[in-house]
Amino acid sequence: RKEVEQDPGPFNVPEGATVAFNCTYSNSASQSFFWYRQDCRKEPKLLMSVYSSGNEDGRFTAQLNRASQYISLLIRDSKLSDSATYLCVGFISGGYNKLIFGAGTRLAVHP
Amino acid sequence: GAGVSQTPSNKVTEKGKYVELRCDPISGHTALYWYRQSLGQGPEFLIYFQGTGAADDSGLPNDRFFAVRPEGSVSTLKIQRTERGDSAVYLCASSLTATGANVLTFGAGSRLTVL
Numbered sequence: 001r002k003e004v005e006q007d008p009g010p011f012n013v014p015e016g017a018t019v020a021f022n023c024t025y026s027n028s029a030s031q032s033f034f035w036y037r038q039d040c041r042k043e044p045k046l047l048m049s050v051y052s053s054g055n056e057d058g059r060f061t062a063q064l065n066r067a068s069q070y071i072s073l074l075i076r077d078s079k080l081s082d083s084a085t086y087l088c089v090g091f092i093s094g095g096y097n098k099l100i101f102g103a104g105t106r107l108a109v110h111p
Numbered sequence: 112g113a114g115v116s117q118t119p120s121n122k123v124t125e126k127g128k129y130v131e132l133r134c135d136p137i138s139g140h141t142a143l144y145w146y147r148q149s150l151g152q153g154p155e156f157l158i159y160f161q162g163t164g165a166a167d168d169s170g171l172p173n174d175r176f177f178a179v180r181p182e183g184s185v186s187t188l189k190i191q192r193t194e195r196g197d198s199a200v201y202l203c204a205s206s207l208t209a210t211g212a213n214v215l216t217f218g219a220g221s222r223l224t225v226l
Contacts, residue, residue: 004153034214042219043217043220046214087154098156098170099144099156
């Protein structure tokens, strides 16, 4: 089983739609979580960190449920420019100190 | 520099050849990471350095892969006797320190194609 697993995608949605991505992690030692965005043939870039209390950044909301080992990303009012691959990421510390990436979920927003 | 710089951006080589990929991290960043990304997959951890030492090399797939960071800044990933399965984008990232509170900044990657 992969340490970080995501919805396979792709998600094809019209502009203005609300879309949610899910992610589960298997290593309970994972301490921090992030969502990274990766455009086609580009490097990953941090979208937002994920906190247990949930956090929002404009149209983006991230949630973490440690009991269920589950992370989500909600995008409201989708824009064409949101089209990208969204990578769920867990940080494992305690001697490891590395980010473990999921395979990514591809989002395509169409007019 | 302002960002993480990787060279070459593209490398095409023949099976069995030796390859070096270079990473120049953000100035002052003590932690440096190498990841490998195959088509349709997320980045796969290879190795990370804290300063000059390899703190975790558990992701290196086999002994053909080796990485160094002799002065705690620039790092080189070395691949011996390349195989077709080594074809991927090799991503380097750096962060201020190796803790979860710090964001990784990635370079644009080195795309390796082994014929």
